[in-house]
Amino acid sequence: MEEIVLHLIGGLAEAMQPLNLTMIVVGCTLGLLIGAMPGLGSVNGVAILLPITFLVPPTAAIIFLAAIYYGAMYGGAISSITLGIPGASTAVATVFDGRPLAQAGHADRALTAAAVASFVGGTISVVLFTAFAPPLASFALKFGPPEEFALMVLAFATFIGLGGDDIPKTVFSILIGLVMASVGLDIISGQPRLIFGDIDGFLHGINFLVLAIGIYGIGEMLWTLETTRGEVMVHKVTISWQRMKHNFKDIRNYIKTTSMGSALGYFVGTLPAAGATPASLMSYGLAKTFSKDPDSFGKGNISGVAAPEAANNAASTGSMLPMITLGIPGSPTTAILLGGMIIWGLRPGPLLFTENPEFVWGLIGSLYIANFATLLINLAFIPLFVKILTLPFSILAPVIYILCVVGGYAPTQTMHDVWLMLLFGVVGYLLRKLNYPVAPAVLAIVLGPLAERSLRQSLLGSHGDVSIFLTRPISAVCIAIAVALICYPMLQKLQKRRRANAGTGSG
Amino acid sequence: MTVRTAELLIAILLALCSIGLMIKSAELRIDWVPERGPGSGAWPFWLSTGMLLACLATIVRWFRKVTPESTNLDLFMTRETVLLVGISAGSIVFLLVVTHLLGIYVALFLFLLFYLKFVGRHSWLVTITMTIVVPIFIFCLFEWALKIPLPKSISEPLFYPIYDLMYS
Numbered sequence: 300m301e302e303i304v305l306h307l308i309g310g311l312a313e314a315m316q317p318l319n320l321t322m323i324v325v326g327c328t329l330g331l332l333i334g335a336m337p338g339l340g341s342v343n344g345v346a347i348l349l350p351i352t353f354l355v356p357p358t359a360a361i362i363f364l365a366a367i368y369y370g371a372m373y374g375g376a377i378s379s380i381t382l383g384i385p386g387a388s389t390a391v392a393t394v395f396d397g398r399p400l401a402q403a404g405h406a407d408r409a410l411t412a413a414a415v416a417s418f419v420g421g422t423i424s425v426v427l428f429t430a431f432a433p434p435l436a437s438f439a440l441k442f443g444p445p446e447e448f449a450l451m452v453l454a455f456a457t458f459i460g461l462g463g464d465d466i467p468k469t470v471f472s473i474l475i476g477l478v479m480a481s482v483g484l485d486i487i488s489g490q491p492r493l494i495f496g497d498i499d500g501f502l503h504g505i506n507f508l509v510l511a512i513g514i515y516g517i518g519e520m521l522w523t524l525e526t527t528r529g530e531v532m533v534h535k536v537t538i539s540w541q542r543m544k545h546n547f548k549d550i551r552n553y554i555k556t557t558s559m560g561s562a563l564g565y566f567v568g569t570l571p572a573a574g575a576t577p578a579s580l581m582s583y584g585l586a587k588t589f590s591k592d593p594d595s596f597g598k599g600n601i602s603g604v605a606a607p608e609a610a611n612n613a614a615s616t617g618s619m620l621p622m623i624t625l626g627i628p629g630s631p632t633t634a635i636l637l638g639g640m641i642i643w644g645l646r647p648g649p650l651l652f653t654e655n656p657e658f659v660w661g662l663i664g665s666l667y668i669a670n671f672a673t674l675l676i677n678l679a680f681i682p683l684f685v686k687i688l689t690l691p692f693s694i695l696a697p698v699i700y701i702l703c704v705v706g707g708y709a710p711t712q713t714m715h716d717v718w719l720m721l722l723f724g725v726v727g728y729l730l731r732k733l734n735y736p737v738a739p740a741v742l743a744i745v746l747g748p749l750a751e752r753s754l755r756q757s758l759l760g761s762h763g764d765v766s767i768f769l770t771r772p773i774s775a776v777c778i779a780i781a782v783a784l785i786c787y788p789m790l791q792k793l794q795k796r797r798r799a800n801a802g803t804g805s806g
Numbered sequence: 807m808t809v810r811t812a813e814l815l816i817a818i819l820l821a822l823c824s825i826g827l828m829i830k831s832a833e834l835r836i837d838w839v840p841e842r843g844p845g846s847g848a849w850p851f852w853l854s855t856g857m858l859l860a861c862l863a864t865i866v867r868w869f870r871k872v873t874p875e876s877t878n879l880d881l882f883m884t885r886e887t888v889l890l891v892g893i894s895a896g897s898i899v900f901l902l903v904v905t906h907l908l909g910i911y912v913a914l915f916l917f918l919l920f921y922l923k924f925v926g927r928h929s930w931l932v933t934i935t936m937t938i939v940v941p942i943f944i945f946c947l948f949e950w951a952l953k954i955p956l957p958k959s960i961s962e963p964l965f966y967p968i969y970d971l972m973y974s
Contacts, residue, residue, distance in 0.1 A: 354952050465873055467863035471820065474857045478827060478850050485834075485846040492846055493830055517898065521891050693926025697918055698940060700898055705910075705944055709954050717902060725895055732882065733813055733875055751849045759843035 303433055306656065310664030313657055314362065318355065322363040323665055327673040328680075330370020335378050335684050336695065340387025341371035341615065342632040343519050346511040347702050349639050350709035357643035358658050362665040364639065365619070368632050369421065369669045372575065372612045373677050376413035376604070377684050380406055384527065389575040389611040392583040396596060396603030403599055407681075411546040412601050413608045414677045416557045420609030421670040423561035424568070424616035429663055432652075436624040439649035444756035445767050447626075449774035451750045453781045454571040454627045455739070460784030461570065463577070464736040476740035479505045480747020487755055500715030507638040507744045508710050509720045514737050515631075516703035517724025520696055522731060527692070543678075553605035556586040564610030568617025571742065574630040575614035582610030616666060623659060624649060626749065631738040634745045642710065809878035814868050821861035827854035897921055909961035914941045 313319065333344035344367045352360035375390030380397035393413060400409040442450070455473050462469050482493045483504025494501045560582035567578035586606035587596045596603045618629025619636075626648035628634035640647045651659050677684075707720035727737050761767035768774045807815075828851055835845025836852075868876040883891070897920060904913035915937050922933040948954045950972060958965060 351947065351952070353954075465864075467860045467867065471857055471860035471864070474853045474860065478853045478857065481850045481853070488842065488846045490834060490846045492834060493827070493850060495830070521894055524890050524894060525887050691926060691928075693921065693928065694932070694936065696894065697897075697921040700894070700901070701914060701917070701940060701944065704898065704901060704905075705948060705956065708956065709948065709952070712954065714902070714906065714957060721895070721898055721902065728891070730816070733809070733816055734873070754849070755843050763838055763843070 303429060306433075306660045307429055307663065309657075310660030310662070311667060312664070313358065313661035314664035314668050318359050319362050319661065319665060320668070322355065322359045323366045323669050323672050324676070326363040326366025327370040327669055327676055330367035330372075331374040331377070331673065331677060331680075331684060332370075332687060333367065334371030334374020334376075334387055334390075335688060336374075339371075339519065339523075339699075340375060340389060341368045342511075342630075342635065343515045344368075344371055345632050345635050346508065346515045347699070347706050349508060349635060350706040352639065353642075353709070357640070357645060358661045360639065360643060361636065361658065361662050362669075364636055365662060365665060366669045366672075368615055368636075369612070369666070370673050370676075372421075372615050373414060373417045373608075373673050374684070375611070376417070376608050377410065377681070378688060380409045380413065380604070381685050382688060389579055389614075390607070391576065392579045392607035393604055395583065396598070396600050399597070399599035400601070400604065405599070407542055408546050408549060408601065409604045410681055411543065411678070412549065412553060412604045414674055415547075415550055416553065416560070416605035416609040417612040417677075418670060418674040419554070419557045420561040420564055420612035421616060421666070421673075423558065423609075424565040424613035425663070425666045425670065427562075427565050428616050428620055428666070432620055432624050432659075432663070435620065436649040436652040439625050442625075442649070442773065443771075444753040444760070445771050445774045446777070448750060448753040448757055449768055449777035449781070450625060450627055451746055451753070453777045453784075454621075454746070455743070456781035456784040457571045458736070458739045458742075460787040461577075462736060462739070465734055466788060468733075468735045469739055472736050472739040473743045476510075476743025477747045477750065479510065479740075480507075480744045481751060486748060486752055498715065500713055500719070503711060503713075505719065505744065506710055506716060507635070507741070509707055509716045510723050510744050511631075511635050511638070511741050512703050512707050513720040513723030514727040514741060516699060516706070517721060518727035518731065518737070520699055521724065521728040524692070524696065549601060553602045556582075556589070556602040556606045557609040559585060559589070560606040560609035561613040564613030565617040567610070568614030569620045569629055571621065571627060571629055574618055575611040578614035578617075579607035579611040582606045619662075619666075622647065623651060623662070628742060628745065631741050634742045638745045807882045809875050809880050809882050810868075812882040813873065813875040813878075814865065817861050817864040817868065821858055821865070824854045824858035824861055828858065893925060897925075905957055905959070907959060909958035910956045911941050911945070911958065912961055914944065 314323065329348070330341065330344060333339045334341065345364050348367065349364065352363055355363070371387060372389060375385060375387040376393045376397065379385045379390040379393035380401050383394060383398040383401070385391045385394050397409045397413070400406065458469050458473060459466055482501050484490070484502065485492050491502060563582050563585060564575070564578040567581060568574060583603060583606050586602050587593050590596065590600070590602060592600070615630070615632070618633045621627045621629045622633040622637050626637065628637045637647050645651065645655055645658065703720065704717055707717045708714065731737055757767055758765070768778055831847040831851035831854060834847030836847040837845055839845050864873070867873050871877050897917060901913050901917040904916055918937040918940055919933060922928045922936055944956070948956055
């Protein structure tokens with residue numbers, strides 16, 4: 300414990316370095332803006348802005364991106380409340396009560412509750428993160444290739460079991476992501492693979508950023524264009540000292556649901572498929588269930604704003620736990636952060652704690668500071684953010700497209716990748732219209748090379764005997780949980796059918 | 807085209823892509839190579855087989871009308887959506903083609919001019935300001951700060967004086 304505190308102090312000092320502090324402030328502000336813009340969430344911001352981070356050292360870069368991630372979780376609430384449309388999917392639940400509050404002229408009260416709840420959620424989860432990460436990382440040091448592979452199978456199984464999407468489509472999304480990751484030179488034999496049409500551009504593989512920017516940049520903008528038609532309506536926000544003082548007194552009304560939502564959000568966030576969106580919805584449900592006045596939810600109950608906001612911030616920190624300690628991202632955003640770490644020359648996984656302690660602890664320290672920074676920036680600049688939201692979509696859209704094109708070009712500097720990105724964007728948009736989940740594909744393209752390497756190393760070690768995954772205890776447990784997760788939706792369906800039959804039988 | 811038709815068409819198309827990927831992977835060894843483990847093509851081959859099975863499952867579910875999409879008779883894309891999405895996707899294609907021909911900065915200028923003036927119908931003041939500020943911002947960020955040269959094609963000579971200033 301003492302060691303953790305010492306490391307944490309070191310991490311806080313690292314995060315307080317002028318460059319890193321600047322990164323936190325700029326990242327939080329950008330994150331707030333990105334989160335607030337309808338259609339753009341943390342994953343879009345991180346995907347589009349990752350190429351820019353080549354400018355600074357890895358620690359400053361991850362701090363910047365983590366701050367965007369953090370800020371975006373706060374920012375999502377701003378448009379949920381003032382526009383009535385979620386700034387990101389993670390803030391969907393915030394609309395339920397945020398919008399009625401804004402319509403009744405209490406937008407400032409809802410915004411304050413969202414900011415305070417986000418702060419509490421962030422703080423609780425970052426403390427949990429600090430306590431859990433080092434022991435988990437040292438446990439993960441025991442992992443060999445079979446355990447690594449089994450863990451990845453488990454990560455993908457969570458998408459099937461808990462993702463809530465159409466199962467065959469989820470499986471397709473995972474597999475196509477893995478296939479895309481295998482394009483290029485084979486990692487073991489060095490042979491060129493899947494070089495379509497003998498185009499040289501495929502020799503260096505498909506960079507995960509090309510897929511991520513395509514889907515979360517271009518595809519997302521097309522999606523937003525279709526759903527909002529480029530038109531938004533902003534509710535008025537009145538802010539004064541008097542009202543703010545009153546708003547802060549309000550805190551005791553929702554502190555209980557906020558703390559509950561934070562703990563729930565953190566644990567849901569650590570699961571790869573779950574993440575911030577289901578966490579916030581679950582937290583909303585929980586707050587409603589335990590409320591003395593459940594009927595007021597959906598009509599402007601302040602706890603209905605606080606609960607999901609606490610959970611989505613807590614989940615974003617939670618999703619960093621498996622990324623940092625195991626090298627398995629807990630959300631699409633952390634998948635992109637993980638890909639970034641590989642580009643910066645770091646090897647994500649348990650060794651990170653021993654090999655690059657200043658990086659890990661700098662990141663952890665920055666989370667504490669980012670939490671304060673975002674709260675202050677958020678409360679101070681709410682009117683400004685609201686004003687920016689009135690920016691016409693036809694100005695925002697071309698700027699985002701340009702950032703996507705240039706950002707898609709920057710990592711490999713070939714136009715081939717930019718065309719590919721556009722293709723992924725359009726195809727991703729069309730598939731999304733048919734309910735194909737896109738997040739598993741992004742996670743799979745990042746994990747693909749690691750999954751293939753660990754599978755082939757395991758099989759080589761066992762001379763082709765697949766039972767190696769079942770004879771080693773840790774991997775056997777992972778595979779067993781994975782199988783249970785895959786079977787879970789089927790069991791659920793069976794149970795529902797049986798209940799329906801029983802219902803018709805008795806009635 | 808209805809959502810129902812689109813669901814089937816896309817599933818068939820993806821199944822064909824999966825078969826294509828299986829054939830492409832099978833160009834390499836997909837069996838066990840002594841001392842080296844699974845052949846280079848094995849991993850993508852079995853993954854694409856899985857993709858094919860997933861598509862077949864979607865097709866079966868379509869026939870059984872299990873998925874919400876397979877019973878949805880709404881239009882997959884309304885005319886308005888086609889127009890909105892088409893203009894955006896088309897203008898990005900234009901941006902990329904002009905980048906190949908005349909370089910990215912000329913392309914950015916034309917792209918912004920088109921998008922702001924003809925799609926967004928903004929005033930000339932907004933349009934001109936943005937068409938000048940955005941390319942300069944991109945240049946400063948990528949070429950000057952990040953040292954990543956962006957493609958300039960035949961407009962490259964125009965930048966020689968700026969390079970002289972930057973690197974002198």
